[in-house]
Amino acid sequence: MSDRPAARRIPLAFACLLLALLTASACGPRTSGKLVGHTRPIPKQVGGLSMSEARLGKPDTTFTFRAKRGGLLFVFFGFTNCPDLCPTTLGDLRKALRKVGPGADKVDVAFVTVDPGRDSSEAMARYLGSFFTGGHPLRPADNEQLLAVQAAFGAASSVTRKADGDVDVAHTALSYLVDEHGAVLLEWDYGTSPADLAHDLRLLLARNAGGTK
């Protein structure tokens, strides 16, 4: 192995340079026009679906899965007795919206409970209200409605009541971004950083503003 030192030195130097370049690009703020979240060639359509929206001290209203005009709608499926995935995702989105700054008011946030048996309207409204003002806490009327909405997004969940009274909830933990027409523009994996969320939000808000879609 050690009989051709010169031949080995060049690729090594090149590898170092490459590594340096990669590191530099990974550390700097993302400036590329490429989205971090996943897109589909044919976006899923959810704009025809609606669900009951909880409001504190007021009767429930009906919410339709569409963004405001020129805006974006963030959708996450979870439950209030969720210690990690749900508060992490909502907390990271809150951080991302602070980074986005003035355009953030064009982003609506919907949190759908997959555990309507335990999550009352009031619990949902209070829970989401501690992350965002003006968020949309959504509670399905029955299991059929939940399944229909989840199927449209490609989300899924199951609630299992065990013999000892404990309840196990399993759920997909992707987040979705919907446009004003009800098309799902983007899907983010659980754990996408606030910086990456902010990057994609800025990019899509700029696209909306530029009318380039």
Next chain:
Amino acid sequence: MNRNVLPVLVLLFALVSLGSCTKRERHPMASEGLRGEAAVNLKGFHARPTPDGATVGAIFGTITAPLGDTLRAVKVAPDVAEKVEIHRIVQNAAGQMEMRPVPWLALPEDEPVELKPGGLHVMLFGLAAPLQAGKTVRLTLLFQDGGERVLEVPIRDE
């Protein structure tokens, strides 16, 4: 192996042990326990403030056992939560995320084990009151070697 390596290793071990002793957080409660204090390093332990209406909470942090150990159980006072467990988030066969209790958490020798979002956490069920930023929760960790550690976990947003 070179014979010169041995004294170096011994010195290194001594330094590491010394470091772990000085770094260890001492708590008055620890001396009240019958089991003695476990030789583990605890770093960055914190509980997340809970949203309004939440009945569960999570504690995160990093545990390193220089000589290896097993975390057997976690405890908080009944006026904090009804039940405490160590949990791991896993993806089930259907591709969904769910929490599974971890009855014993192995702590490999000198390898930091991180309790962090999306992985492991100390789960608090049936919170008596919301966890408020700025306050603390007293957490007891019980280890396989019979040792325990009591720490005041700050409640803060990371």
